[in-house]
Amino acid sequence: MSKLGNLGARLYRGEVGYDFIGKRKVWYGVSILITITAVVALAVQGLNLGIEFKGGAVFTTPKTEISVAQAQESAEEASGHQAIVQQLGNGGVRIQVSGVDTAKSDQIKEELAKDLSVRADRINAELVGPSWGAQIAGKAWTGLGVFMVLCVIYLAIAFEWRMAIAALIALIHDITITVGVYALVGFEVTPGTVIGLLTILGYSLYDTVVVFDSLKEQSKGITKQTKNTYSEVANLSINSTLVRSINTTVVALLPVAGLLFIGGGVLGAGMLNDISLSLFVGLAAGAYSSIFIATPLVADLKEREPQMKALKKRVLAKRAAAAAKSESAEPADPEGDLEDLDPEDAAPAGAGSGVVGQRRTQPPSRSRGRGRPSGKRR
Amino acid sequence: MAAPKKGRRQSGQGRPGVALALILIAMVALTGGMFASGHTTPRLGIDLAGGTSITLEAKNEPGKPNAINKTNMDTAVGIIERRVNGLGVSEAEVQTQGDRNIIVNIPKGTNEKQAREQVGTTAQLYFRPVLTMAPGQPTPDPSATDKEKPKAGDGADKGTPSGSPTPQGRAVTDALKDATPTPSASGKGDTGDKGKGDKPGATEPPAPDPATKKLQAQFTALDCTKKDQRVETAQDVKSTDPIAACGKNAVGQWEKYILGPAEVDGKDVDNAQAVINDRGQWIVNMKFNGKGADKFSKITTQLKTQQSPQNQFGIVLDGEVVSAPSVSETLSKSAEISGSFTQESAQELANILSYGALPLTFTEQSVTSVTAALGGEQLHAGLIAGAIGLALVVVYLVVYYRGLSMIALLSLLASGILTYTLMALLGPAIGFALNLPAVCGAIVAIGITADSFIVYFERVRDEVREGRSLRPAVERAWPRARRTILVSDFVSFLAAAVLFIVTVGKVQGFAFTLGLTTLLDVVVVFLFTKPLMTLLARRKFFGGGHKWSGLDPKRLGAKPPLRRARARRTTATVDPKEA
Numbered sequence: 001m002s003k004l005g006n007l008g009a010r011l012y013r014g015e016v017g018y019d020f021i022g023k024r025k026v027w028y029g030v031s032i033l034i035t036i037t038a039v040v041a042l043a044v045q046g047l048n049l050g051i052e053f054k055g056g057a058v059f060t061t062p063k064t065e066i067s068v069a070q071a072q073e074s075a076e077e078a079s080g081h082q083a084i085v086q087q088l089g090n091g092g093v094r095i096q097v098s099g100v101d102t103a104k105s106d107q108i109k110e111e112l113a114k115d116l117s118v119r120a121d122r123i124n125a126e127l128v129g130p131s132w133g134a135q136i137a138g139k140a141w142t143g144l145g146v147f148m149v150l151c152v153i154y155l156a157i158a159f160e161w162r163m164a165i166a167a168l169i170a171l172i173h174d175i176t177i178t179v180g181v182y183a184l185v186g187f188e189v190t191p192g193t194v195i196g197l198l199t200i201l202g203y204s205l206y207d208t209v210v211v212f213d214s215l216k217e218q219s220k221g222i223t224k225q226t227k228n229t230y231s232e233v234a235n236l237s238i239n240s241t242l243v244r245s246i247n248t249t250v251v252a253l254l255p256v257a258g259l260l261f262i263g264g265g266v267l268g269a270g271m272l273n274d275i276s277l278s279l280f281v282g283l284a285a286g287a288y289s290s291i292f293i294a295t296p297l298v299a300d301l302k303e304r305e306p307q308m309k310a311l312k313k314r315v316l317a318k319r320a321a322a323a324a325k326s327e328s329a330e331p332a333d334p335e336g337d338l339e340d341l342d343p344e345d346a347a348p349a350g351a352g353s354g355v356v357g358q359r360r361t362q363p364p365s366r367s368r369g370r371g372r373p374s375g376k377r378r
Numbered sequence: 379m380a381a382p383k384k385g386r387r388q389s390g391q392g393r394p395g396v397a398l399a400l401i402l403i404a405m406v407a408l409t410g411g412m413f414a415s416g417h418t419t420p421r422l423g424i425d426l427a428g429g430t431s432i433t434l435e436a437k438n439e440p441g442k443p444n445a446i447n448k449t450n451m452d453t454a455v456g457i458i459e460r461r462v463n464g465l466g467v468s469e470a471e472v473q474t475q476g477d478r479n480i481i482v483n484i485p486k487g488t489n490e491k492q493a494r495e496q497v498g499t500t501a502q503l504y505f506r507p508v509l510t511m512a513p514g515q516p517t518p519d520p521s522a523t524d525k526e527k528p529k530a531g532d533g534a535d536k537g538t539p540s541g542s543p544t545p546q547g548r549a550v551t552d553a554l555k556d557a558t559p560t561p562s563a564s565g566k567g568d569t570g571d572k573g574k575g576d577k578p579g580a581t582e583p584p585a586p587d588p589a590t591k592k593l594q595a596q597f598t599a600l601d602c603t604k605k606d607q608r609v610e611t612a613q614d615v616k617s618t619d620p621i622a623a624c625g626k627n628a629v630g631q632w633e634k635y636i637l638g639p640a641e642v643d644g645k646d647v648d649n650a651q652a653v654i655n656d657r658g659q660w661i662v663n664m665k666f667n668g669k670g671a672d673k674f675s676k677i678t679t680q681l682k683t684q685q686s687p688q689n690q691f692g693i694v695l696d697g698e699v700v701s702a703p704s705v706s707e708t709l710s711k712s713a714e715i716s717g718s719f720t721q722e723s724a725q726e727l728a729n730i731l732s733y734g735a736l737p738l739t740f741t742e743q744s745v746t747s748v749t750a751a752l753g754g755e756q757l758h759a760g761l762i763a764g765a766i767g768l769a770l771v772v773v774y775l776v777v778y779y780r781g782l783s784m785i786a787l788l789s790l791l792a793s794g795i796l797t798y799t800l801m802a803l804l805g806p807a808i809g810f811a812l813n814l815p816a817v818c819g820a821i822v823a824i825g826i827t828a829d830s831f832i833v834y835f836e837r838v839r840d841e842v843r844e845g846r847s848l849r850p851a852v853e854r855a856w857p858r859a860r861r862t863i864l865v866s867d868f869v870s871f872l873a874a875a876v877l878f879i880v881t882v883g884k885v886q887g888f889a890f891t892l893g894l895t896t897l898l899d900v901v902v903v904f905l906f907t908k909p910l911m912t913l914l915a916r917r918k919f920f921g922g923g924h925k926w927s928g929l930d931p932k933r934l935g936a937k938p939p940l941r942r943a944r945a946r947r948t949t950a951t952v953d954p955k956e957a
Contacts, residue, residue, distance in 0.1 A: 052744075062751060105745075125747045132433060132743035136885070139476070143880035147873055154872065158865055195815055195888045198881075199822060202873030202892070206826070206866045210833065213862045244836045250774060251832065252825035255767025259821055262763035272756075272763060275818045275888075 021235040024296035031173060031293055038180020045183050050190035051126070053133030056081075056098035057105040059112060060124040063092050066116050071095055078111035079104070100127075140194045144175075147201055159212055166297035167208045170289040174204045177285040178278060192274025199275075200282030203252065207245060207290040214241045215295065222311065229312045234299040238291055249287040256280050394909030401792065401905040408799035420798070421805030423813030423887065426757040428486035428750030434458075434740040436478045446478050450738055453729050455480055457695075471809070475886070480740065483811075486750045503644025503730065504617055505674070506637035507681060508690040508702055514602030514624060514632025590620070593636060597622040602632035611697060617643075623692065625699025635699055637692045641677040644695075646670025650731030652724035660719035662728045665712045675710035682706050693731065700730050760817035767821050771828055779835060785914065786831040789907040793827050796898050801891075815884045819891030826870060826892075827899045831907060833866075834859040838911070852915045856908055863903055871896045 020027075051058050059075075066074075068085045075083035075095045084096040100108065105127045113123055148168060155164035178197060182189055215237040222233060259276035302308050412418055424431040436446050436454065451474045459472040462482060470484045601607050602624035611622055617640040624634050650664040666674050681689045682705050690704040703715045715727065748756075768790075775783040797820065804810035837859040841851035874893030878886055 060752060062749070122749050122751070124749050124752045125745070127742075127745040129435075129741065129743045132435065135435070135479075135743070136881070139881045140885065143877050143885075146880055147876040150872055150876065151869065154869070191884050192815070195818070195885050198873070198877055198885065199819075199888070199892065202870040203826075205869045205873070206829070209866045209869055210862055213865055217858065240840070241836075244832055247778065247832045247836070248825075248829045251771055251828045252822075254770035254774060255764070255821045255824045258765075258767030258770060259763045259818065261766065262759050272759060272814065272818060275815065279822065 018239065019235060020238045020291060021231045021296050021299050024292070024300070027292040027296070031289070034180070035173060035176050038176050038183065041180050041183040045186070047179070047183055047189045048186050049133075050188045050193075051096050051098055052128050052191050053137060053189065054098050055129050055131075055133060056096065057100050057108065057128070058126040059095045059097075059109060060126075061092045061095070061112075061116055061118050062122050064116055064118055066093065068093060071116065074115035075108070075112060078108045078115070136191055137194065140198060143198060144201070151205060155209075155212075159216055162301040163212050163216075163298050166294045166301065167205055167212070169297060170208055170286075170294035171201065171204055173289050173293055174200055174282055174285040178282040181281050182278070187277060188274070190274045192272075193278045196275040196278030197282060199279060200286055203279075203283055204286030204289065207248060207286055208294045210244065210248070211238055211241050211290055211295050212298070215298065223307055226311070226314045226318045229315050230302045230308045231299040234295050234302075238295050242291070245287060245291060249283065252283055253280065256283065394912040397905045397909040398913075401901070405792065405795050405799070408796065408803065412799045412802045415803065415806060417802050417806050420801040420812040421810065422753070422757065423811040423816070424483050424485070424746065424753075425748050425814045426753045426760075426812065426817075428748050428753035430484045430745065430747040432482040432484070432745050433475075433743040434480040434482065435743045436480070436738045436740055438738065446738065448474075451478070451480070453732060454738060454740070456726075456729050458482060460695075473809070476881075479743070486753075502617070502694075502696055503647070504640035504694045505642035505644075505677065506621070506640050506692045506694050507677065508635055508687050508692050509620065509638055510597065510636040511687045511690075511702070512597075512634050514600075514634050593620055593622055597634060597636050600624070600634050602634050608698070621694075621697065623694060623697055623699050625692065625702060633699075635692055635702065637694065637699070640694075641691070642666070642670055642673045644731070646673065647731050650728040652719070652721065652728040655714075655716065659716060660721050660724035661714050661716040662719070662724050662731065663712065663714055664728075664731050666710070671711040674713070675708055678705045678710075678713075679708045682708060693727075695730050701727055756814055757817075760814060760821075764817065764821045764824075768824055771824055775828065775831075782835055785907060785910050786828065786835070788910065789831060789902050790824070790827060792906045793895070793898055793902045796902065797823075797895055800894065800898070810890065811887070813884065813887045815888035816891040819888040820895060823892060823895035823899070826867075826896060827902070830863045830867070830899055830903045833862050834903070834907065834911070837862075849915045852911050860904075860908075864900065867896050867900050 057079075061071075064071075068087055071093045072083050072085040072095070075085065075097055079097045079100050081097050081099045086094045086096075095112070097105075097108065105125060109123055109125050113119060116123075148171065151171075152164045152168050155167050175197065178200060181187075182193065187193070215234055218237050218240075219230060219233045222228070222230060228236075256276050256279045259272050260280055262272060303312065436451065438446060455472050455474055458480060459470070462470040462472060462484065470482065472480060472482050475481045596611075600611060600622055608624045611624060620636060620638050622634065622636055624632055627633050646666050646669055648665040648667045648670070650662055652660060652662050655661045677691060681691060683689075686704060687702075689706070690702045692699040692702045694700070701715065703717070719727070772783075772787060772790075775786050779786065801810065801812060805812075834855065837855035838848075838851050841855045842848060846854065871893055874889045874896060877889035878893060881889065
């Protein structure tokens with residue numbers, strides 16, 4: 001714990017840290033790869049849509065002696081359609097029959113009740129007409145669209161348009177990944193899944209907004225100083241909110257894990273399981289994107305501004321001068337400073353190494369004392 | 379530097395107590411209100427309590443593209459509610475959802491199949507000539523009259539003083555443009571009397587073939603005050619057959635009728651409206667379409683020559699007589715039903731009449747029936763999941779934040795109390811029902827709520843790391859944390875609000891809980907967490923940075939105060955380098 005606390009302090013001061021901005025291209029690449037995989041999976045395999053979207057019936061029986069195969073046979077006989085049967089944690093079975101209309105389902109239910117020797121009124125039935133699912137899905141998409149537009153407007157006002165764009169891209173990224181995972185693994189998509197997915201919207205942005213807030217605060221008056229470029233400030237923002245981001249993600253995932261455990265373990269299937277599964281995937285993607293995608297994107301966009309370009313020039317010039325000076329003053333330690341400076345030519349937005357830009361700005365005396373451990377981290 | 383800090387602290391000294399008192403009062407008030415209202419648990423949705431939920435979707439009838447609007451949907455809801463509750467379910471709720479859906483929730487213990495039939499089939503409205511009518515109970519048995527006497531006597535009393543048009547009110551009214559006070563009113567009274575005395579004798583012309591006899595027997599035995607009998611009578615009626623039916627008169631008494639085959643179909647009604655006539659009475663105006671006008675003129679021509687009650691026609695909705703006006707002249711395209719209507723009863727009749735004209739058809743979109751056992755199981759599972767999630771969060775917070783977690787836990791508790799009481803109170807207030815997605819929303823909200831504390835705590839710790847002592851750190855961290863919390867909660871709330879407005883069904887329940895808890899999160903953080911933090915920062919345990927307080931400067935890796943001035947931030951540390 002004390003180590004954690006210390007790490008938090010050092011992250012906060014920028015003594016240690018991961019160079020998120022400098023390595024952004026790697027993470028962009030990773031994300032693009034995942035996204036392409038997701039899109040391909042979606043195109044090739046498609047989503048395994050649940051009964052709620054295709055139309056059909058789901059019957060859930062109480063604890064029964066009957067085997068899955070028997071139940072399936074009985075359901076298929078009764079309905080004339082293919083049936084999917086799952087065993088539930090409580091000893092009951094869940095039978096899905098697609099392609100039946102609501103009128104016929106009653107008849108199926110009665111026959112099932114007879115075959116499974118359960119009373120008809122003890123069988124739970126969910127019957128869905130095909131257009132209902134389409135309507136739910138349609139509304140969900142509308143909701144998604146409206147939310148995105150409103151959010152971009154809000155973020156553009158509260159922060160600035162670059163951040164709004166970056167947040168939007170991160171959001172689309174999260175949703176694509178989540179949907180991709182569903183396509184790839186073949187999890188069933190139900191209204192519960194959609195609910196989970198829509199919640200991710202809020203959560204993913206929530207995370208991003210906190211990092212942006214810190215970035216906005218730290219980059220206040222940035223043009224009036226010559227110590228750090230925008231990217232470096234952005235990197236410091238990510239690192240200083242890293243502890244919070246981790247804590248948030250953990251705290252958000254814990255209840256979801258509880259849901260998943262109970263939903264999957266005890267009930268076997270159903271709403272709880274569906275919501276928590278998509279939440280779990282989406283939250284993980286959301287935490288990743290707010291750190292690795294959203295903020296670096298903002299930095300990229302920002303660095304295009306003439307002001308920021310000028311700032312970078314000034315900062316680099318100053319550093320070069322300082323480096324030359326310290327090199328002549330302390331020839332004993334040329335390597336440390338070189339390391340710090342070299343990457344800046346290669347990756348203009350920050351150090352290409354695994355260390356935060358800020359460390360570079362520390363006085364040589366300190367980097368030799370306290371800062372050394374972070375140097376070794378490379 | 380010292381002065382503003384002191385000022386901040388002083389201003390913070392008065393406020394924390396007030397804020398805490400405020401929120402405590404709110405909690406006590408809500409809890410008190412909850413117990414006072416008698417709703418100590420949130421109302422449960424169908425998926426948790428068991429029951430059947432039916433979703434209907436309205437479709438335009440061909441050629442009438444703009445029929446789906448609020449007025450029409452509300453009319454439909456009224457009719458469906460009437461039909462479902464006619465089954466003996468008094469708690470079924472029918473509500474519109476979105477712009478084109480109607481949700482019917484039928485609690486457990488109802489005959490689900492029957493309910494679905496009622497909801498699923500289109501309502502049937504017919505105009506049938508009245509053949510016979512009588513008070514609503516099987517009369518001949520004199521002992522039975524005890525109970526019935528006041529009622530029947532009442533009707534007779536009012537009816538016999540001839541000439542008064544009011545007694546049978548809505549049930550027996552005039553149907554004329556000129557709205558002559560019908561002499562038939564007294565006649566009706568007679569019929570009532572006769573019915574009471576010797577019911578079978580009250581019958582008139584119909585030819586005594588076997589079917590009629592059977593109907594007659596059914597009519598005699600029929601007890602309209604018994605719901606199951608009414609329901610049974612209303613079942614399976616053919617529009618081409620004569621039927622026995624029940625209906626309430628204006629004073630709310632049941633009457634029974636034998637009605638002839640349907641002459642005019644409710645679909646022939648073009649529209650119907652409740653209006654006030656020039657004498658200041660509520661009347662119902664109805665207009666027929668071309669086909670309806672022909673048929674209606676035929677039937678009214680026939681009826682006007684008849685004696686009461688055979689000059690009446692019954693307006694029959696799903697086998698129940700909703701009104702039985704008498705006719706004294708031939709009517710065709712438009713007709714006026716007058717009588718002792720109140721605004722409410724006139725509008726109800728107009729609604730019923732216009733339902734026939736409603737150019738909407740409803741299709742069953744989804745039917746979910748959940749047994750009470752599964753509902754209970756799901757609720758149970760949801761609660762366990764919530765408990766596990768909460769426990770995990772608590773453990774994490776305690777391990778990571780130590781003493782500080784106490785504040786977080788108390789805040790979570792406050793938030794929990796507010797959420798629970800509001801949910802319980804919103805049940806009766808706005809019909810909020812806790813369903814499974816809503817439970818999920820609440821569980822997910824644990825994370826969002828806890829996150830606000832994390833944002834604040836991390837801020838405070840950052841300040842401590844910069845070498846501040848706790849009291850100023852708590853105050854300095856607040857404005858920044860506040861902004862972050864507001865911005866991120868706003869985004870979260872925005873998501874919930876958009877979902878709530880745009881979506882339908884289960885998603886809406888989820889969005890509602892999420893929105894509610896997000897709002898409460900802001901309330902709790904502002905009025906509870908922050909003031910509590912301010913108060914506790916004055917205690918030695920926290921203020922002194924005890925090692926179990928979660929705010930121990932050493933553990934947090936704070937810089938020794940000595941270096942604070944020189945090396946607060948990286949930006950400041952560059953100076954020596956330059957020198």
